Amino acid sequence: MRRALINLSAVILILLVASLSSSADPITQLPTHEKVVALTFDACETITPAYFDMPLLNYLLKERLPFTIFISGKFAREPANALVIKQLSHNPRVKIENHSFSHVLHMERLPAQRVRDEVLKTERIILKLTGKRPRFFRFPGGYCDRRTMALVESLGYRVVRWTFASGDPDRNITPLRLKRWVLLKTRPGAILIFHINGRGYSTAAALPVIVRELKRQGYRFVRLDEVF
Template identity: 55%
Template sequence: MIERLPTADKLVALTFDACEAKGQPAYLDRTILDVLAAEKVPYTIFATGLFARRNAEELKALAASPLVRVENHSMDHARHMERFDAAAIRSEVEDADAAIQAVTGRKPRFFRFPGGDHDGRSLAEVEATGHKVVHWTFPSGDPARGVTPERLSEWVLSKTRPGAILIFHVNRRAPATGPALPAILAGLRAKGYRFVPLEEALPP
């Protein structure tokens, strides 16, 4: 499992979870996407299969950009996949792969466990499907109630180190993220960081 980039250089990867569970419709946060487009930075969206189906047209348009990749975050954001049997784990991965590929035209290479919940067995089951499991270096905490853009940007800037994989949420359940992003991106650039896509930073 990967939690940081294999580098000592001032490189960071931006990732955004697009979570949708059964019975909990979710949509792309345009505030976040507009900042990323204006800043022209590469980023990865980890989408559930349900989210990909619901936001198909927008995700298809995003995935056409060389700066954007859409990866696998399970079919329906089922927590504690370590409690699933092998067939159920593979179904979560493969069904989401199919849903995402139908939208983007590209099969995901990476997988992220919902909530990060896993054990050695579930990790091995996912890796057996051919995916690299990519989590995050530290939690941003952006969906937390009451978090302000100022607090979010201060936290991320204080915690980021070379090789960090940053995690945020782009499913309209993290209202501080869009307003905080300009300060986060500017602050990291001021410290000499560059933004790289996971695709380039992680070896095949």
């Protein structure tokens, strides 16, 4: 009986270690129950060129908020964007992370080499512009499977999604609706996602109200790399 118990606890221990060493799912939550949230912004471009939402960016900088930007290589290559990224790299509150090169939705349909290229090409661009190697990767649209997850992790990345979609790329969402939705859904440890590429149509108007209200509720803000 005792031996069986020892064996059982050994099995549990092995399972626990296995679950810690390989993450089966993307990160969707900060490892905390405290009133802490991460502001994350996607800066991606698909067919037509996209540029930084300067009113939104200036607000974040003025408020001295810590935040994380997931950047696609194509977006970062635009000279105007590259200049902003270089400036941001001197700001200790901002971290630039990897959001693929060409923002192919459904990277899980790509062959392995193409997946690696998407990650490494952008990694080189970010490293060159900021002097810092990205550690987190966000799949375009959040779409991935175990194979693509494992591929990206084998390149040294943690894969991050979001806790709930803010819906800010929707042209029909008003600042008021965006604010109500985000405040309704935010819980301690939430990873919030917005767009900072000019495709978050109400984000610059809604975010100051969201941040003010969350602060009033006792929340503080962190960069992803501070908590993982």
